Amino acid sequence: MGIEGVNSRIADIQSRIIALQTQKAAPTTTPGRQTTAAGGAGGNDFASYLSQAVGQTTGSGRTYQLNAKGIPTELTAYGNGKIPANALQQVGDTRHKLWAPAAEKLTQMIADARKDGVKIGITDSYRPYAEQVDLAKRKGLYSQGGLAAKPGTSEHGWGMATDLDMDSKALAWVRQNADKYGFYNTAARESWHWGFKPEKVPGLVTS
Numbered sequence: 001m002g003i004e005g006v007n008s009r010i011a012d013i014q015s016r017i018i019a020l021q022t023q024k025a026a027p028t029t030t031p032g033r034q035t036t037a038a039g040g041a042g043g044n045d046f047a048s049y050l051s052q053a054v055g056q057t058t059g060s061g062r063t064y065q066l067n068a069k070g071i072p073t074e075l076t077a078y079g080n081g082k083i084p085a086n087a088l089q090q091v092g093d094t095r096h097k098l099w100a101p102a103a104e105k106l107t108q109m110i111a112d113a114r115k116d117g118v119k120i121g122i123t124d125s126y127r128p129y130a131e132q133v134d135l136a137k138r139k140g141l142y143s144q145g146g147l148a149a150k151p152g153t154s155e156h157g158w159g160m161a162t163d164l165d166m167d168s169k170a171l172a173w174v175r176q177n178a179d180k181y182g183f184y185n186t187a188a189r190e191s192w193h194w195g196f197k198p199e200k201v202p203g204l205v206t207s
Contacts, residue, residue, distance in 0.1 A: 063203065063204060063205060063206045064101070064198060064204060064205055064206065065205070065206050066198065066199060066205055070197065070198075070199060071158055071160070072099065072158075072198060074087070075087065075099060075158050075159065075160075079129075079152075080129065080152045080153060080154065080157035080158055081127065081128050081129025081130075081131075081132055081151070081152060081154070081157035082128070082129060083099070083126065083157075083158070083159050085097075087099070087100075087159075088100070088103070088126055088159050089103035089104065090103065091103045091106050091107050091110075091122060091125065091162075092106075092107040092110060092111070094122055096122045096124075096125035096126070096162070097125055097126045097159065098125050098126055098159045098160065098162065098196070099126075099158065099159035099160055099196070101182075101196075101198060101201070101204060102159065102160050102162075102182070102196035102198075105181040105182050105183070105196065105201065106122075106162060106181065106183070106196075108181060109174075109177070109178065109180075109181040109183065112177075113170065113173055113174070113177070116173065118169060118170050118173045119167075119170060120164055120165070120166055120170050120173075120174065121164065121165030121166070122162055122163070122164060122165060123163045123164070123165050123192070124156065124162065124163035125156070125159070125161075125162050125163075126156060126157075126159040127154060127156035127157055128157075129151060129152060129157065132148070132149070132151040132152065132154050132156070132157055133151045135148045136148040136149075136150070136151055147189070147190065155186060155193075155195045160195060160196045160198075161186070161193060161194065161195040161196065162183075162193075162194055162196075163190075163192045163193055163194075164192050164194060165192070166191075166192065171191060174194070178194060179200065181201075182196050182197055182198060182200045182201040182204075183195065183196055183197075184197055184200070
């Protein structure tokens, strides 16, 4: 993870710590007992706050809810192509960003491929709405024989798709292994386009 990704993660953790502190600071009263904060003895256990905040952010022990179309509800709250920077994560040491779980899995996939002597590059990742509009103008819509999704509907706009730069050896490796990381070729006419399916990753989605 690059410096930008680390800073984004730290900012997210800090915001969650503040939210947890606020939540735990609310006093509760039990008849016959001393009034304490909701979190336990005094509610000032910073280590507990940090543990919860990090757990909610790093994916370890955290699960996500999906809507009927398989999109994480935390992303639908923002809108396609309108995902804020702090909801995205850098892929390895590249300039590309995806929804955090997707970025983590893609980083892992690229690293594992490298161990097998396979090089996988990235040409595109999260795509803001304005870029979707521009691409549709330049390459045409799928429905009209082009290569672009209707703006506001693209998997790229959710930070859940990547376009990979691969030679024939890399493409064969990805086709054989991508599902282990939650990635699937979701555009029949584009061998380079791989969408992330969180429901396919064990323990990532709430039932």
